[in-house]
Amino acid sequence: MAPDTFRPVYHPAGEDTELRSALQDLRTGRWLSMRNLLEATADWALWTQRTQVLAAVAAGSDTVQTWRAEEPDSAAATVMHCRVAVERALRAHRDAHRHTQDLWHEAWEACRAAAHRSPEDPVPWVCLLALARLDEGQRLDEHRMAPPGPMLFPGPWGLLAQADKRDPHNREAYHRMLQFVYARRTGAHLSEAVNFVQWASSSAPLGSPLKVLPLYVRVERYRRENGQEKALDLHWVTDDAARDGRLALHDWFDVAHTTTRTLLDLSHLAHALWGALQFADAARVFEALGPFYTTLPWAYRTPDPGDPALAEEVFLRARARCLAAARDAGPGPGPAAGPYG
Structure with missing residues (x-):
């Protein structure tokens, strides 16, 4: 398709056709496709991703509650109940809803029940990490544990360790931890975030989506500094920014299996490489996105991040x-030219 006629598609399931089908049924109040999809999902990384996307839709209805009533012994239904409860608590917190505290408590109980029901599943622990950001003052002991290394902050490291034990380097778990950093009431959020993502990405194996984490912090710093309002924006072409993009390209994109690459990670990588003027490398990532795109991080390069048309x-x-x-x-030298050739 010619560039001038191309129009990207936004869909939370991306290329996961089975998930798209389950979401379509879920929006009409039917849960059997969701149940069947989750029963057929054996990989923890994919399980985590699918339950997260399903919960974002299911949180607006009672479909998961109906499923639990029909199949009270279903472990998947228990985990999805946990997911939905957490999603509702996070939305209530974002909207400053007066029942946020009650929803938070309900979600916490649902997480603990799911962890007990499915002891090998990382998702209940990922969900507890998601709830940790609601404790902005870090009042709970489990949210202010000593860090595992220097230059890190007190936080819910025990929860992260539980998720890590079940699914090492779980993508969502580390992103939830990053969101916890942003919610901390200190004056050093971004420096703590930089230290965290460098620690996480450096310890992750080749092909891990954690190799992309530094790009998220770079986007967040750009957003907070209102980078799009500056007449001369050098944020993306510095040596550090270019290096972060190259590392994510060669240590993640070039070696990760295509089925494990999320649209959001691909979008952040394409955005970083484009911003660093590494257009040919960015083109490979745009090709990998296919017909899909995500609003972020492109929205932060506009004067109105709330307008999806501008993004x-x-x-x-x-x-x-x-x-x-x-x-x-024209044709490039190919992989044999070396990681930075």
Whole structure:
């Protein structure tokens, strides 16, 4: 399709056609497809991702409650109940709802019940990590444990360790930990976030999505500094920014299995490489996105991050620029040229 006629598609399931089908049924109040999909999901990383996407839709209905009533012994239904309860508590907190405290308590109980029901599942612990950000003053003991290394902060490290034990380097668990850092009431959020993602990404194996974590912090810093309002924006072309993009490209994108690459990670990598003027490399990532895109991080490059049309416009402009550069450059040297060739 020609660049001028291309229009990206936003869908939380991305290329996961089975998940798309289950979401379609879920929106009409039917739960059998969700049940069957989860029963067929044996990989913890995919299980974590699918339950998260399903919960975002299920939180607006009583479908999971109906499923639990029909199949009270279902471990998957118990985990999905935990997911939905956490999603509702997080939304209530975001909207400053007066029942946030009650929803938080209900979600915490649901997480503990799911952890007891499915002791090998990382998701209940990931959900407890998600709830930790609601404890902004770190009043609970489990949210202010001593860190595992220098330059890190007191936090819910025990919860992260539980998720890690069940699914090492679980993507969502580390992203939830990063969100906890942002919610901390200290004046050093971003420096703590930088230390955390460097620690996490450096200890993760090749192909791990944690290799992309530094790009998220770089976007968050850009957002907080209102980078799009500066007449001369050098945020993305510094040596450090370019290095973060190259490392994510070669240590994650080039070696990770395509089925494990999330749209959000791909979008952050394409955005970083485009911003660093590494257009040919960025083109490879845009190609991997296929017809899909995510609003973030492109929205932060606009004067109104709440307008999805502006985010799409930036995405399309960046994509066209990078694909054109790749066509002009012709065939590359291929993987044999070395990681930075």
